[in-house]
Amino acid sequence: MNAMVLKSCAPIETAPLERREVPDPVAGPGEIRVRVHTCGTCRTDLHVIEGELPPLDRPIIPGHQIVGTVDQPGPGTSRFRVGDRVGIAWLHHACGQCSFCRSDRENLCESSVFTGYHAPGGYAELVVVPEDFAYPIPSVFSDLEAAPLLCAGIIGYRSLRRSECRPGQTLALYGFGSSAHIVIQIALHWGCTVYVCTRNAGHRELALRLGAAWAGSRAEQMPTPADSAILFAPAGDLVPPALKQLKKGGTLALAGIYMTDVPSLGYEEHLFYEKNLRSVTANTRQDGLDLLEVAARIPIRPRTEVFPLAKANEALLRLKQDRLRGSGVLTILPEARQNR
C-alpha cells in the first residue's frame, strides 16, 4: 500500500514525510483492517513529527482521525461487517487491567497505545485497529466532515467537560483551530456566550461567523470574565491571562498534549477565589461515543480544507503556520464521500 512515512523527526519545513510503498497490514485476532477514505491532520501529528513527543526508534505512519470502511475483519471479531464505515481515533488500545482502566479513566492507562505514534496511523491506504477501539460513524456526516470529529471533536468535547462549562454560561476559547471551531458549535447549541481570543485575524473572522459574541487578540479586552475557559494554543504564557479573566470559582482546561512552560502564577491574581486549573489527557472511548452522538444531533458541520495524501507535508506546514481555517483533511481514497 501507499503511505506517508516518517523516518526520523524533523521540522515540517523540511518535508520529513516520504511517500513509500509498504506491505499491506493484516488484521490479527480481535482486529479489523480498514480501507482509509480520509484522515484529518492534527497538531499532535506535528508534535510527533517534530519530536516534541518522545521520538520513537522506528519509522512512523502518522494520522489519528481516520474514516474508512472495514475491508478485513480479523479472527474472532464480530462487531463490524465488511463495508461498515468506522472511525479510528488517537486511543488505539488500553490495557483494561490497570487501576485507571478499571475506574473509567482509560485515557490515563499505564500502557496505552496511540494511533499514528505507537501504532501505524491513517496517512496510508490501509490501517488495522482492535475492533473495540473503532467507532461507528453516524450517517449524517460525509467522510470529510467525520474525520476532524475523531480528535479535534473528541478532545474538544473532553476539554469542554473538563472546563465545567454548563449550558447558558460564558466560555472563553484561547486559540481557534480545528478543535475550537467544533467546540464553539456545541457551546452555542447549549446556549452559552462564547468569547474567542486569538492573534490570527482569519480565525477571529471564522469565530464571529460561527456565532462568537466577541473575538479579539487580547484577553484583557474580553467584555466580561468567563465562567469557564479552554486553552487550545500550545502556549504556556497564555495561562496567567486566561486565569485572570475567569470569574470566581471558574475553571481553565488546558487542551493540548504539548505546551511550552507556564510562567509563574500570582496566588491572589490567578488562583485564589477557588479558580481551577486542569489539564486534559487523551480521551476515553465513552468520550468518543458521546461526542459523535452530540455532534450528529446538532449536527456539527466542521469546516474542512482538503489535501491529497501526497501533500501531507504541505497540509501540516499550513497547520503549523496557522493558515488553515477549520480542519485540514487528507483524502486517501479518491472517491471518498464528499457528500452526506
Ligand SMILES: [Zn+2]
Ligand atoms: Zn490500563
Ligand SMILES: [Zn+2]
Ligand atoms: Zn489529534
